[in-house]
Amino acid sequence: MTFIPQGNHLIAGKWIGADLKFSSAPVSGEAFEYAVGTPELVAEACAAASAAFPGFAATPREERARLLETIADEIDARGDQITEIGTAETGLPAARLEGERGRTTGQLRLFAAHIRDGAYLDRRHDEPIPDRQPLPRPDLRMMQRPVGPVAVFGASNFPLAFSVAGGDTAAALAAGCPVVVKGHDAHPGTSEIVAEAIVAALDNLGMAAGIFSLVQGGSRDVGAALVTDPRIKAVGFTGSLGGGRALYDLCAARSEPIPFYGELGSVNPMFVLPNAAVERGAELGAGWAGSLTMGVGQFCTNPGVAVIVDGPEANAFIAAAVESLTAITAQTMLTDGMADAFRDGARRISEGAGVSSLLNNSCEGRSAAPYLFQVSAADWLSDEELSEEVFGPLGLVIRVKDATQMVDIASSFKGQLTATLQMDDGDIDLGRELLPVLERMAGRVLANGFPTGVEVCDSMVHGGPYPASTNFGATSVGTLSIRRFLRPVCYQNIPEALLPADLAGM
CATH class of the missing domain: 3.40.309.10 (Aldehyde Dehydrogenase; Chain A, domain 2)
Structure with a gap:
């Protein structure tokens, strides 16, 4: 059955319209109208993400793994519809989009396995030495914790793998961070149907609607509102050097600067x-x-x-x-x-x-x-x-x-x-x-190969020194990309009953 977009934003489980519209520009088929994003909608999405964060950050790894796998299942269930609207909007061949969908669902499932394993938490424990001289050593335990709500900007050239449910979103959700996505105007229908898959997964598992939102369209002030909202704690971006640098500068100029993980451009000699x-x-x-x-x-x-x-x-x-x-x-x-x-x-x-x-x-x-x-x-x-x-x-x-x-x-x-x-x-x-x-x-x-084609795996690095990306220590592809949305927290002499479940008993 053909997917007919409703053309609305998804804000914490609710599809919300707007008076101002923009039209898609498909290579073939019918054009559709979509609601234009506004800073007010961004603020609503960020507020919902912030409210959902404490509960989502505290969910067991198994629950987040099931969420990722359920999102992958819901995307696959819409596979033919995604291919149909994706090819119409972008002109990409059906085989390319089907392969990209496989990569998208594959990386969701890869992150599910990654967080089940638990090694990404980098748990450490220095046991107390009460009789050490001249000073005793306290009980010290450390693990990685989610940073907070994450903003993700959909890419134009990968409408699935680097967009609404792409690598940035998969990594952030795996880490326990709610996500607010700014959809790309090049493929709004594709963005909408993938957002529909995510909200269906959240509903199926009874999880908070504020964990995910999608804001479509809008001028530069919408992107600026997203990266400067004080509730957003990190940004994932794939796009042009000019646009990425402008957003990076906004992140750095905030009263609380936040990391901007931008992939901006490369000639790949x-x-x-x-x-x-x-x-x-x-x-x-x-x-x-x-x-x-x-x-x-x-x-x-x-x-x-x-x-x-x-x-x-x-x-x-x-x-x-x-x-x-x-x-x-x-x-x-x-x-x-x-x-x-x-x-x-x-x-x-x-x-x-x-x-x-x-x-x-x-x-x-x-x-x-x-x-x-x-x-x-x-x-x-x-x-x-x-x-x-x-x-x-x-x-x-x-x-x-x-x-x-x-x-x-x-x-x-x-x-x-x-x-x-x-x-x-x-x-x-x-x-x-x-x-x-x-x-x-x-x-x-x-x-003795060619760089086109980026394997999604544990050892992949998709990033580099500026201007290839804005953070040379990060990757936007592979399981290491989860580190972008985590930060280390040390727990000193915290009673066992208060420790996060993943640290208790160490």
Whole structure:
């Protein structure tokens, strides 16, 4: 059965409308009207989250695990409807959305298992030493506790996995933190049906409605109201550098500053080392083209820059990339604004110092086709704008003189989500020189692969030094992401009867 959105906000279990409306802009099918968010609605949602926090924070881990699993079940029960409205709103293929739904429900279930295990609590106990001289040691116990209500901003490029019930929400709920989500205007219907799944799960388990709210649409003052509400204690964000930095600054300027965990942008450089270029340069060029254009280049791990030593191997790498990219026709981007920004970015790169075009395209409206450019190392180093992300299927090849200059280029990059080494056994010495540079620059360093595709698991890091993200010590993917919404609390000489259940008996 087709899902027909009601177009309202979900505030603590109640669907609430508004006089002011905005219209969705689907790639296909019918457009729907949605209520526009307001600071007043944000305040209502935050008040409900704050009221729900003490009880939710005190719930046993098993209850929160069942909530996460029930949300996953409710999302799966709406799977066909989610795919239908998601493809209409975003233009993403049905198979991509079905895979993303599997990732979304998978990470909910992964967090359920993670909190059942209990290791994330990092429980510690230093027993008392009453006769120690010169001073006795008290009984000291420590564990991680939830920080409070969390604000989550839905992402445009992942309408499921990084949005209403995505990784940020899963981590916050697992930690025991109520969530207020600011839905993304690019896919409001998808946001609404996933919110419907969450509220159904809360109802099924008899849990407080204030644990989750969704505010749709609204101008920048709605986002500002959310991050500055004194009841919000942390923020999860995936989006642009400009928008994220503005919200980050608001969080820092509060009378009580709070952490802003923003993923803001990355060009994810790939270094093709000399022996790998000789042995399989053309193969790597074709593979890079495929990664570069996956999902119309709308992945935050899109490898937008390739660094290779100038010469015949570089020529073979580029020729294979051009051949593969030429075969790719224009595809639909997620929003008109994203397509406009992509074309502006391509124009900016084309006007950079010493940049020459290897593949140029003309695309209009919401469509995008691949662009490919090249530049010398010297010109790259002289023009900082060339290092700024272009969100879409655009690649830039940096031709370096030798291995020494490759290391210089590596040292020039700002913070990144990923950095890739394409290397063979003969490249080990250069790889050994590059790795310390890359690990200071990126949250994930990989060899002989492509960074598009982020595994959801215990060891994944999806973050990096600024501007890749605003907190280099955090990840937004994997079970470690729960740490963002926890803080350590030490209990000194607290009677056993008063301790949290997870600490009692240690």
